[in-house]
Structure formats: structure tokens, C-alpha cells
Amino acid sequence: MKRTVLITGATSGIGEAIAHSFAQNGDRLVLTGRREERLSAVKDELESTYQATVFTYPMDVRDAELVATICQKILNEVGPVDILVNNAGLALGLEKFQDYVTEDMLTMLDTNVRGLLLVTRQILPQMVEKNQGHIINIGSTAGIYAYGGAAVYSATKAAVKVLSDGIRIDTVATDIKVTTVQPGLVETDFSLVRFHGDQERAAQFYKGIEALQAQDIADIVLFIANQPRRVQISDITIMANQQATGFTFHREQ
């Protein structure tokens, strides 16, 4: 049966790849993100490639009022959400905590933590009402292993894991599943965003490393969502082959 899958941050990278996987699987998609033209482009591609049903709603997850309005609009116009993938997120900067730009710290916190809980707070009640649903939160290996220059990013991703665990406890008497997906190094626009659009620095970062691809994570997310009712994958960590912890990896010279 077709499910309705709401994905935050579906305009690029992992979120976009997840949209492809669910579309190919025959599910209905509700895509959000800030860049409207990217949302339209992804929708067009999914419709033409998979004949998928796709709805798009531009949304900045940091804006509490907007999130409430858009989520209620989605529930009214599209109907109940079966699977929520909280993927929108970012790292900004890679400096020692004492040197960090305060605004960058707050943007990470607002997007990765506040945004995730604002969206989930809007969508979860109708799942509870239906006694069914799946929340898939994109954490990171950074949430398990802190690394230099990433104290705040790592803390936001640790918070994602703990929020998932807490929500799983609060919904334990229901059929709702909660999963944290913790990817390691994935080659997307992540580093370009982290380095404030510095293309050379972003490309340099992946040099000599066979990083994971967004589709690798998307395949795993679909696998998680396609388990039978009795199976709940609570957490999963996926590293690149030459990655040992969050930021310990082997680089070919």
C-alpha cells in the first residue's frame, strides 16, 4: 500500500536521494526545504522518472509559526503522514569552540535540534491518533564521536539520538517506530555549506577518501521503513569503509 512520506531537506543530498528511493518504491511524497526552485526540480524529476505523486511545501524548519502552519496544511491537504524523515540539517564552520562564530552555532542548534522537534511535534499527534507511523531521524557519527572543530554540530546530532530515544519511550504503547540513522562521511553539499560556499575547500575535504554516497543512505532508510510491523530498527550507524570513528579516516595520498 502506498504510504505518505514527509521528508525535510529534500532539495539536495541525502534528503533528495531518500525521496528517489521512496518514489521508486511507489510511495507518495511530501517534500520540504527552503529552496523552492530545487523543490520543483526534484518534484519534476520524481514525477517523470517514477510517475510518483509528489507534493512540495517550502518550509524553513527553524520558523516555529511557519512549521505549524505548513504541517497543518500538509495534514489537511495531503492527509495523514505515515513516515516522517527528519533530514534537514547542516554544519557551519569547523573552528575551535573558543573561536566559533556564535551565529553559526545557533543556526546549527536551531536547524538540527529545534527544527526537528518543531516538525515532529506537529506530525506525531496524528500518528498517535492512528496508532501507526514511523519517524526516521538523520543523526550522524558526529553524534557518537565528537571531533575537533565540531563541538556544537556533534552536540546537535547527539541530541537527535536522545530525542529519538525519548520519543520512542513516549510512544512505546503504540505501533509507532522511531529510528536514528547515523551516517558517517557522505559526499553531498554538506561540506560546501559547512565551508560557507568555498568550493575548493569542500572538494579538498573529500580528496583521497571514498566517501559514502547519498544513495547509500537512502537505500538503508528504505530498508528501515520496509520492515514488518514487529521489527523496529532503533539506530543504525553507517561509515565509509576507510572511516573508523566520526573523524578518523584513512586518506589515500
Ligand code: NDP
Ligand atoms: P545537504 O547540504 O546536501 O542537504 C541539507 C538539506 O537540509 C538541504 O535539503 C537543505 O535544504 C536542508 N536544510 C538546511 N537548513 C534548512 C532549514 N533551515 N530549513 C529547511 N531545510 C533546511 O547535506 P546532506 O544531504 O549531507 O545533509 C542531510 C542531513 O544529513 C543533515 O541533517 C546532515 O547533518 C546529515 N548528515 C550528513 C552527513 C554527510 O557527511 N554529508 C553525514 C551524517 C549526517 P534548503 O537549503 O533548500 O533549505
Ligand code: 8X3
Ligand atoms: C557529517 C559527518 O563526519 O563530516 O555528519 O561530521 S562528519
